[in-house]
Amino acid sequence: MSDAINRDTIQQLTAGHYADPFSILGMHKTSAGFTIRAFLPDALQVDVLDKQTQQSLATLTQVDETGFFSGRLPARAQPYQYQLLIQWQDHQQVIEDPYRFGPLLQEMDSWLLAEGTHLRPYERLGAHPTRLDNVDGVTFAVWAPNALRVSVVGEFNFWDGRRHPMRFRKENGIWELFIPHVQIGQIYKYEVINCHGQPTLKADPYAFSAEMRPNTASRISQLPPRVAMSDKRRAANAFSAPVSIYEVHLGSWRRHTDDNSWLSYKELAEQLIPYVKYMGFTHIELMPMSEHPFDGSWGYQPIGIYAPTRRFGDVEEFRDLVDAAHQAGINVLLDWVPAHFPTDAHGLAQFDGTSLYEYSDPKEGFHQDWNTLIYNYSRLEVRNYLSGNALYWMERFGIDGLRVDAVASMIYRNYSRADGEWIPNKFGGNENLEAIDFVRYTNKTIGTECPGAATIAEESTDYPGVTLPPDMGGLGFHYKWNLGWMHDSLDYMSLDPVHRQYHHDLLTFGMLYAYTENFVLPLSHDEVVHGKRSLLGRMPGDTWQQFANLRAYYGFMWAHPGKKLLFMGGEFAQGREWDHDSSLDWHLLDPIQGGWHNGVQDLVRDLNHCYQQQAPLYQLDFDPRGFEWLVVDDKQNSVFAFVRRDDEGNEVVVVSNFTPVPRENYRIGIDIAGEYREILNTDSEFYRGSNTGNHGGVHSDDIPAHGRNHSLQLMLPPLATIYLRRES
Template identity: 45%
Template sequence: MNSPNVPERLLIADGDWQLLSTCRHHDPHGVYGWHHTESGSVVRTRQIGAERVQLHVEGREPVDMQPIGDDVYVAALPDTNSVAYELIITWSGGATVTRADGYCFLPTLGETDIHLINEGRHERLWEVLGARVRRYDTVLGTVIGTSFAVWAPNAAGVAVIGDFNGWNPSQTPMRALGSSGVWEVFVPGVYAGEVYKFAIHTHDGTRLDKADPMARLTEAPPATGSIVAESDYRWRDSGWLEQRDSTDWDASPMSIYEVHLGSWKYGLSYAELADELVDYVVDMGYTHVEFMPVAEHPFGGSWGYQVTGYYAPSSRWGTADEFRALVDAFHARGIGVLVDWVPAHFPKDEWALARFDGSALYEHPDWRRGEQLDWGTCVFDFGRPEVRNFLVANALYWLEEFHIDGLRVDAVASMLYLDYSRKEGEWLPNIHGGREHLEAVQFLQEMNATVHRHHPGALTIAEESTSWPGVTAPTTEGGLGFSMKWNMGWMNDTLRYFGEDPINRSWHHNEITFSLVYAFSEKFILPISHDEVVHGKGSLWERMPGDSWNKAAGARTLLAYMWAHPGKQLLFQGLEWAQTSEWSESRSLDWGNLFGWEGEYHTGVRDLVRDMNHRYVDEPALYTRDFTGDGFDWVKADDAENNILAFLRHGAGGEELLCVSNLGGTSQLSYTFGLPVGGDWELVLNTDSADYAGAGNDLSAVVHADDYGWDGKPHSVTLHVPAMSTQWYRLRG
């Protein structure tokens, strides 16, 4: 850069200027800011649109800096040592601001940070990458601003852009920190609430304006900017967290309410949900709530499963601190909070993660591993340490920054198998020639081990639909290390069975009993999730055969059987009253079902679920041995002709609970069951009760199992089992 009447020592070398003017300079801090010269020192700054720039050195009067072209200003100083200074900038119209020079600050990432990032082991990545408001005490006062850092190893140059610099990448270029691939700059005068992106310049001359992968807040869709965020939230849940981390969840009650925050009651914010949803979940007796993904996603119709902002709760429903307050409100009422987490894939939006620095960075470069064709998404490169680090740190982030109690990991099967939903020629085998995705397995093991090391009471739950062995086995034994796994087989078989007309069910009896063949091979959660009430599958109500009375009876029978079956349970919103229509993310649940025509049937189902949840926590037999075979025994499994099922649940403290289900259309007035234990059995739940809009058959409150042997058991009891109903009986101590 040449300018008349300016000493050459103050000018910018042509090579540097060419790189700076095209935003391709790896070390703009080597040009801008304070620098030593042979005769003293020089300060350079670029202030696009400024009419005047003055240099104020501590202890001296301000002096005008000399413009040398292209909005660059310089000033020579006699000092040979670094000095404390600030810039006084006068803009068009006369407005003046005084601020520090960001190009005189040291990098905000240290050598240890860079080393850990290179190794893929920086577990608190969110504290060094992204945007962080920082405060520095200097001799000229406290300097407040925001540091920006982003990983873009293949970029030719990177700048941060926003309203604070007119979205001009030439104003705030970032420096590359060695060979780490991290670019960084500190910008004084940028505070929380500022919108920003990264302008990434590729080696082929393309400029990509990208949202921050580590953004902690974003603009509400369809806007795509990242927002500088700073939290001052003060948590009140230390007691809950301490109790959570000392709880053995394997032997504890878990009844989970799955919620899509945008449609439970359409239009509610995080703040409003903290009142209405929390009260509802507490009243219904659930122990946990599970949110479908809340991480930012551009398309609402993806339900959150195509994430663009992994570190940002969606701005659709409020701020990050308002989301914190929602979690805190649940904890104050004794409810755990789980969140769906999506590390399998991400969308191809050009402003987000896809080809982030002009090349395949977060995704695998070979499309046979880097794309999920069925979903139109990119697949993470699990073999790259920095990508694994991004995801493992993200898992910790939700637990630490938002006090989440567990992560339900979406689409695990798609991660485990290289040929998942791919035709021949569309996938690459592993190094051994197999279909197992070894790098994804390593990532899942690392994620689970890291989460459980830091938060022993936090849960990781796999949505995994295959027979992959050891999903919930410890990583020390070669397992994946998940706390629990969704039982997709149980869900599919059970819904298919209950969809049959009772007259046909005898031909499908194995579908309702098969789950016990493998019930203790993993630590299972029984889900009836959102996926079962969309895309033409019909609602649970619509799946039930018969008229409205029979639909309601079928729903009640299924749910009571589900609550008694080994495993924890999960129910999607609206299923607790057998909503009549399919779920849609674009409208509220059918709350009118509870008040309109035939509302008594839906109210009855809801009241049953409420009662079951409250009784469930008082019945140790239903949860203390969920995952071990010694917690279950069949009483009657082979009466396909009459569609009768009966089994015992055994509690760790010797408690006994008998579950009896008549899944047929004919009542059994005197049906005898063999039992291993005699004595009095108390009726604690009856889905046929008039309280639930059932037939209201008069069943004995207490029945006695005498010493008359039956079905190879030493004792027996004869029961009235109404058609399409389930009863629970507790053995009196």
């Protein structure tokens, strides 16, 4: 190789427009020996040092005023182990030359990344503190196949894109570079000269940490070590387990009272986790924790999906919060958003000047509802990026399951689009086939790599087989939100009791399809925002009736087949809609408020504990043997009665009276005679009810009713739900 470099090439390099820096910089063997070249803007002098002896081997010649240096070393059999001694204006510095290191990405990783089957792409892409050839530094790798040049810029190189241009791997479109001496905690971006020749600054898609808005840089962070999933945590996710989920937005669960600032991850571990344990919830679901630029998106418009938000602390402190939950016996679910991403300039949009992560046609790649972009699920590297992220949260933070947001918007090409605003699939249909493949692949990967972890679909249509395994043609989720039940039951409860008799089927219809999927009954954040009012605010009547209605509804929900989910604030009947910018109204639990809210909080706690203690209420949630209507047609009285059973034949009878009229001597037919103990009554004085009930229990009568040989004669409290357990 000749040591002559064309001046035009040097000018391209020094201007930051040369795409192959390794062909020029570093050490190169020539016919006359070795040539070493370096580009160090503002350097006054550069010497080559023998790395072992620290003796000067040569002083490089400055070729031009931009800072391009070049020099020769004598020929010998082995390449030199060298360092560069730089004389700056006011100090000297000895550095390792980034351009003396060989290619970083190994052949197998390169193959799997290009194929879209690399299970853990985050182990290779992004920024990783590394020790190469006994040199500490950071390896950087980013996918930008259509860029003309990519550089690492940061506080370690004056944000100057000329100083650290990266090596381009043509076989997979990845740019890579090892930069010695860079340290954990330093911030960086990629300066991308896109396919149009325009320089743009992009955050690292695979960054493990990032600055908090309004700043947008990525932060060098150590990849967290793996966290093993215990048998106890696996069992807590099982179909036959009691699952009661407390959905939380960390930024507004509770705030400091003096300045309305957020609690830290550490403070949340000390306050939130004991509260969730005290309230009897089995799971906590965190609304999206990935870094996001806009608070008002609640995390649903993420930029750095591999970076836990710094709003509440650093990566290690977030891990500590998850660990605190596990120590308390609580599983942690994470809201996960593979359905869309925002258009912010520092994010994924037009990453290399092309629609790299998103579909290029707005009819496929733009969400009209949210003004966000849609991932191109047909691109293998994008599928890898997303699926790897799902595994990342589980393996590296101990997340026990993912609630996957807006599944319907992924799997339907015409989601929220009028005719002419969407592009059919290759068969002319409205299914997004590549998104369906992505979902199946992700769920299958999680099932294989993290057995026992759960995925939960927020899917708002009747798409068949959401919770069937992929091998059976399903999407492979473990659970699906039952949004139909949620809408119907809330519509029913919002009616004046006088009118409920005409809408009786709103509470019975759900059982007609209850076994088509593995359902979660969700009362989520979506139901207490945007003018929908709080759950309490939807209840009709005066104050007494509003609280009684809500308590009766909760009693009905906790006994109904399906796992449970309640958004924070619902457990103590917050009166106003949720506001992400302020704390929940904890002052409502002050005795001066009359105790109404304390009553609901006490009820929810008792419901959770009763639910966990009574296997009939959860064990056969997805098996028809676990449920039977006893009274399904008493529209006039708005009474519903059913029995829940477990595998051993134990029974809990549940009766709801959704009118404000007590029903004395109400007879319900049952199959098995015996003593029935009243184990929960939402009208109890402990919950601020009227304390109407059955004096602790009743014995059955040999009087036929509802086509059964035995019956119970009950006092049904007004606007209340009661549970009666058959004693052995």
